[in-house]
Amino acid sequence: MPSVLTRAGLSLPALLAGLVFFALSGCGKVEPPPASLLAEARGDQCVEPTDVMRREHMQILMHERDEAKRYGRRNPDHSFVGCVDCHVSPTANREDPSTHFCMACHEFNAVRMDCFQCHTDRPSDAAPASHRNVDLHESIERHLAAHADASTNAVEVSIP
Amino acid sequence: MTLKTHFRDIEGRSARYVALLGGLLVLVALGVLAALMKGSQGHYITGMNNQVVWGLPHIFAILLIVAASGALNAASFSSVFGRVAYKPLARVSGLLAMTLLIGGLVILVLDLGRPDRLVVAMTHYNFKSIFAWNIFLYTGFLAVVAVYLWFMIERRMNRYVPIAGYTAFIWRLILTTGTGSIFGFLVAREAYDAAILAPMFIAMSFSLGMAVFILVVLATFLGTGRPLGDLILRRMKNLLGIFVAGVLYFVLAYHLTNLYATRLHGIEAFVLLNGGIYTFLFWVVQIGIGSVLPLVLLFHPVWSQSRRVIAAAAGLVLVGGFAQLYVIVIGGQAYPLEMFPGYDMSSSFFDGVVASYVPSLPELMLGVGGVGFAFLLFALALKFLPFLPASLSDEHVDPHADQSGTRTAAAGA
Amino acid sequence: MSSDNSAPLSRRQFITGAAAAVAGLTIAPGVFLLKPAEAAQKADGPRWGLLIDTSKCADGCTACVRACHEENGVRSLGRPETDAQWIRKVNLTERATGHQHSLPVMCQHCENPPCVDVCPTHASFIRPDGIVLVDKHSCIGCRYCMMACPYKARSFIHEKLTDQKPHAPRGKGTVESCTLCVHRIDRGERTTACVEACNRDGHKAMTFGDLHDPDSEISQRLRNYGSTTIRADLRLNPAVRYQGI
Ligand code: SF4
Ligand code: SF4
Numbered sequence: 001m002p003s004v005l006t007r008a009g010l011s012l013p014a015l016l017a018g019l020v021f022f023a024l025s026g027c028g029k030v031e032p033p034p035a036s037l038l039a040e041a042r043g044d045q046c047v048e049p050t051d052v053m054r055r056e057h058m059q060i061l062m063h064e065r066d067e068a069k070r071y072g073r074r075n076p077d078h079s080f081v082g083c084v085d086c087h088v089s090p091t092a093n094r095e096d097p098s099t100h101f102c103m104a105c106h107e108f109n110a111v112r113m114d115c116f117q118c119h120t121d122r123p124s125d126a127a128p129a130s131h132r133n134v135d136l137h138e139s140i141e142r143h144l145a146a147h148a149d150a151s152t153n154a155v156e157v158s159i160p
Numbered sequence: 161m162t163l164k165t166h167f168r169d170i171e172g173r174s175a176r177y178v179a180l181l182g183g184l185l186v187l188v189a190l191g192v193l194a195a196l197m198k199g200s201q202g203h204y205i206t207g208m209n210n211q212v213v214w215g216l217p218h219i220f221a222i223l224l225i226v227a228a229s230g231a232l233n234a235a236s237f238s239s240v241f242g243r244v245a246y247k248p249l250a251r252v253s254g255l256l257a258m259t260l261l262i263g264g265l266v267i268l269v270l271d272l273g274r275p276d277r278l279v280v281a282m283t284h285y286n287f288k289s290i291f292a293w294n295i296f297l298y299t300g301f302l303a304v305v306a307v308y309l310w311f312m313i314e315r316r317m318n319r320y321v322p323i324a325g326y327t328a329f330i331w332r333l334i335l336t337t338g339t340g341s342i343f344g345f346l347v348a349r350e351a352y353d354a355a356i357l358a359p360m361f362i363a364m365s366f367s368l369g370m371a372v373f374i375l376v377v378l379a380t381f382l383g384t385g386r387p388l389g390d391l392i393l394r395r396m397k398n399l400l401g402i403f404v405a406g407v408l409y410f411v412l413a414y415h416l417t418n419l420y421a422t423r424l425h426g427i428e429a430f431v432l433l434n435g436g437i438y439t440f441l442f443w444v445v446q447i448g449i450g451s452v453l454p455l456v457l458l459f460h461p462v463w464s465q466s467r468r469v470i471a472a473a474a475g476l477v478l479v480g481g482f483a484q485l486y487v488i489v490i491g492g493q494a495y496p497l498e499m500f501p502g503y504d505m506s507s508s509f510f511d512g513v514v515a516s517y518v519p520s521l522p523e524l525m526l527g528v529g530g531v532g533f534a535f536l537l538f539a540l541a542l543k544f545l546p547f548l549p550a551s552l553s554d555e556h557v558d559p560h561a562d563q564s565g566t567r568t569a570a571a572g573a
Numbered sequence: 574m575s576s577d578n579s580a581p582l583s584r585r586q587f588i589t590g591a592a593a594a595v596a597g598l599t600i601a602p603g604v605f606l607l608k609p610a611e612a613a614q615k616a617d618g619p620r621w622g623l624l625i626d627t628s629k630c631a632d633g634c635t636a637c638v639r640a641c642h643e644e645n646g647v648r649s650l651g652r653p654e655t656d657a658q659w660i661r662k663v664n665l666t667e668r669a670t671g672h673q674h675s676l677p678v679m680c681q682h683c684e685n686p687p688c689v690d691v692c693p694t695h696a697s698f699i700r701p702d703g704i705v706l707v708d709k710h711s712c713i714g715c716r717y718c719m720m721a722c723p724y725k726a727r728s729f730i731h732e733k734l735t736d737q738k739p740h741a742p743r744g745k746g747t748v749e750s751c752t753l754c755v756h757r758i759d760r761g762e763r764t765t766a767c768v769e770a771c772n773r774d775g776h777k778a779m780t781f782g783d784l785h786d787p788d789s790e791i792s793q794r795l796r797n798y799g800s801t802t803i804r805a806d807l808r809l810n811p812a813v814r815y816q817g818i
Contacts, residue, residue: 069708070698072759081739114276118709118744120737202732202745209654210728213716273714273729273746280711284694291693291717347807348687348723497725499678499803500665500818507678509661510654511725 033108041101043086047077057083080119090126165248166550170384172543177383184536191529194522195270203273206523211515212493217271219485220527223368224264224534225298225339226361226481229332230369231256231376232305233399236332239308239325245392248549249377254309254328255547256376256538257369258302263534265298267526290341297335304328313546336365343488350427351492356417360410367403368481371474374400376538378471380548389554390465397470401458404477408451411484423501430495430514431487438491441483450480490517619783620684620703621753622812623768624791624800627676629778635662637677637779640770644754646738657728657743659751660767665818676818677767677779679751680705680726681803681811688718688727697748703784703812704753712747719748723804726750753812784812 032054046053048060060078068074076082087101094116097103102121106113170177197205208215234253238246246253269275285292308324311317340361346352374396381388415432418424429435431442457473458464494515499505505512542548641660642648649656660679666672682705688697689705696712699705707718707727719727727750734744740756743749754765768779782791800814 065710069706069710070700072700072702072755074759084739118734118737118742118747120739120742122736124739203729204650204652204655204731209731210657210719211654211725213719213729273716273748274712277711277713280694281713284696284711286692286695288690289693289717291691291715295693342717345691346687346721348721348804493720497723499663499724502669503665503667505663505665507661507663508653509658509725511661511663511678516654 031109033104041087042089046086047082080115081124084119084121085123085125088121088123090123092122094121167251167546167548168550169544169546170380170542170548177539177543180383180539181536184532184539187528187532188536189529190525191267191270191527191532194525194529195275197522198271198526199275205520207518207520208523209515209517211510212490212517214489214493215517216519216523217267217526217530219482219489220530221264221267221271222339222485222489223478223482224260224267224530226336226365227368227372227478228257228260228264229301229336229339230365230367231260231373232328232332233366233369234373234396235308235325236329239322240329245395248552249392251309251312251547252377252380252542252549253373254305254312255541256373257332258305258309259534259537259541260372261298261301262537263530263532266533267530270526270530290338290345294335294338294342297331297338301328301331301335304331332365333362336362343492348497349492349495350424350498351431351488351495354414354417356410356414357488360407360414363403363406363410364481364484367400367407367477370396370400370403371477371481374474375471375478377552378467380542381552384548386548387551387553389552391554392552393467393470397458397464397473400474400477401455404451404454404458407484408447411446426498427492427495431491435491435495435514438487438494441491442487445483446480446487449476450483451477454480493517618701618785620785620812621758622682622703622782622784622791622814623753623765624780624782624794625676625813625815626778626780627674627815627817629776630674630676631776631778632664632673632675634774634776636770636774636776637767638662640766641679641751644738644766645741645752646736646743650732652731655729655731657730657749659728659749674817676815678724678726678803679767679813680722680753681724681809681813682751682753683809683811685809687721687723687807687809691717691721693717700755702758704755704758705750706752706755707748707750709742709744709747709749714746714748716748722750723807723809 048056053060061080061083064075064078068079084102089099089101092100094100094103097107100121102113102115206215232253234246235250235257237243238250269278272278272281281295285295287293304324304327308321308328311321311324337358340358343352344355344357374393377388377396378393380386415428418428431438433439435442454473454476456463457469457476460469463469494517496505496510496512496514499511638658638660642658645659647657647659660677662675663678664673664675682699682703684699684703686697686699686705689699692698693715694711694713696708696710697705697718698708714729716729719725719729727748729748730743730745732745737743741752754762757765764781768781771777771779780791780794782789784792784795786792787796795814798816800816801818802809802811802814803818
């Protein structure tokens with residue numbers, strides 16, 4: 001029993017160190033995909049040199065993220081919306097990475113990103129996609145109607 | 161020198177054991193499936209919504225967490241209160257406490273909107289949040305009980321067992337206080353804003369933990385064919401009865417204090433009189449089936465002699481505890497927030513009406529998955545480490561009984 | 574930026590816009606640093622708030638609700654119980670008298686926000702200017718803040734979203750609520766979508782402004798006519814205040 005514990009105690013740090021090494025060994029090597037896969041940016045010059053952006057765009061975004069979010073100190077040169085506005089074509093489609101600048105490179109380098117789970121993947125000037133969704137105010141009106149007599153229900157509940 | 165107990169891991173090759181593992185694995189698989197469904201579809205496939213934000217998974221999780229703290233009863237009785245009779249059971253008790261807690265935590269984590277961000281939860285603490293405190297309390301509990309178990313198993317460390325036992329005992333009290341305070345600190349909701357919720361959760365941990373423990377002891381001893389005397393069982397069932405009565409006392413105190421405050425009459429009437437399913441669960445399941453009936457069974461002079469009856473009573477206590485948590489967690493959310501006293505309110509966002517909540521299959525799957533995971537860990541640990549005493553026949557339990565037949569091969573707990 | 578979909582942005586255009594905004598922002602802290610000496614009340618920068626005069630709020634009018642949800646890309650997914658609502662019209666009936674009126678309710682941007690207190694990861698936070706937001710980068714979706722909010726102001730995103738607005742990121746598994754149109758405020762605008770809509774429809778029931786600036790319209794109205802807050806008993810000191818409840 002003690003031997004089991006000692007063995008586990010010895011091997012765990014080694015294992016962790018190995019994992020960290022493995023994870024780090026992949027860092028810093030970013031290969032751009034073939035030019036044919038990368039959509040042209042719409043501006044004529046990026047806010048930082050290309051190789052800096054290629055390596056450090058995430059650090060730049062992360063670095064200023066909290067400032068922007070928590071204090072409202074926004075630097076439009078390093079804004080996420082700015083990146084998307086310039087790099088992503090209004091007709092791009094995230095599902096087809098070859099049309100989408102960010103996705104093309106991330107797919108090519110097999111780097112997972114979840115930015116677009118919340119941020120829109122389309123530039124501000126893109127026409128909104130046709131919505132399969134019901135309009136909210138329609139549903140609000142439906143609701144107001146459905147709950148018109150809700151107050152009687154509430155009386156029952158809140159007066160013992 | 162007290163009596164030495166011989167601990168032996170279980171063989172783990174019997175068809176019954178393999179079948180048990182198989183069954184538990186199926187439950188775990190169901191839970192994993194539910195988590196994957198939630199992850200890909202989102203929470204709309206569950207019964208939870210913007211009104212009832214915590215649902216069935218949280219009830220399972222809280223039940224497991226509360227029971228985990230209570231499962232440590234046997235160990236505490238032996239190390240803290242010097243009840244030697246419980247000494248042989250201390251290891252199982254510690255092990256069960258750990259696995260139940262892990263099961264509960266797994267459910268909680270898998271029900272997060274972003275379970276992939278668990279690392280964020282571990283690295284960004286808001287020390288004002290009772291929730292963040294609980295993350296510490298839970299991981300700390302696991303560590304403390306692990307050390308406690310190690311001290312019990314490792315002969316050289318045996319003399320430190322009482323210290324570890326005390327630490328674990330105090331830790332579990334704080335842990336259950338923390339769990340109760342998750343609700344107790346919610347000033348906004350009529351059903352929750354009560355300091356008494358914390359001691360009530362402690363009482364619940366004693367009774368629910370004891371109930372689980374009795375069932376587990378019965379199942380493991382009978383399942384592995386090890387002798388189990390009536391002496392220890394009788395003690396445990398008497399304690400269970402006392403704990404159930406204790407919970408009843410707190411429930412009574414909670415509702416009486418609430419009834420005293422006019423502003424809380426609404427929520428009280430909702431739970432006690434006209435809340436539909438919640439009123440039913442409160443009176444019939446929590447009070448009737450889950451408290452009064454088990455009390456009768458446990459203290460009936462004839463019935464309580466039977467192991468079946470004891471097992472049934474323990475099972476009913478668990479059912480009652482489940483109902484109690486359902487009423488607290490879901491009922492408290494279903495009752496509308498009273499934002500404008502003296503006014504009836506209505507809106508498109510379900511203000512002023514009792515929110516609907518229908519538990520869904522994925523939630524149930526996630527819940528049983530967590531339970532399955534807890535017991536899977538438990539069953540596996542029994543196979544690989546010597547947690548289970550070889551015998552709990554009466555003479556092994558009572559230190560003043562004849563000591564012949566005990567061996568000192570393994571270190572005493 | 575450009576309204577023409579295919580027009581390329583020139584670097585000049587891009588940077589000029591940026592520089593202007595940065596200048597505006599860098600001046601602002603300096604301005605606020607000077608202010609305390611002038612006005613004792615204006616201790617540390619602005620605190621944005623709303624004043625809602627319920628006597629002017631028309632029954633059945635949902636202009637503010639519509640405007641907000643359009644502005645921020647909040648749409649119904651056809652499942653009312655799980656659909657997000659950042660702002661809603663609440664209809665009130667006084668039990669004693671039967672008197673009816675209605676008012677909009679959104680995140681009240683509490684000064685002592687329970688949602689921030691309970692959030693385990695600091696995802697719920699309050700900005701120095703009093704706006705309470707959810708940082709969706711660190712929200713784990715535990716929904717404890719929804720349990721804690723006395724105003725039912727928050728919504729959990731129950732399913733995958735697409736077509737968010739660039740200034741209002743929102744996504745599955747996180748919690749969100751009214752942002753007091755923080756994107757407008759950071760751009761230097763001094764109104765919100767709901768206030769704008771209410772004024773446009775001629776009701777003029779809502780006023781947006783700086784509660785810390787004694788000369789602002791909202792402060793003057795508050796001083797002259799008084800106000801109340803929802804659940805004032807909780808002493809959360811919301812930045813959204815009401816008249817005529
Ligand atoms: S209204 Fe609710 S969500 Fe908004 S700040 Fe207050 S507690 Fe937080
Ligand atoms: S749901 Fe998100 S914002 Fe709300 S308490 Fe949890 S982590 Fe914080």
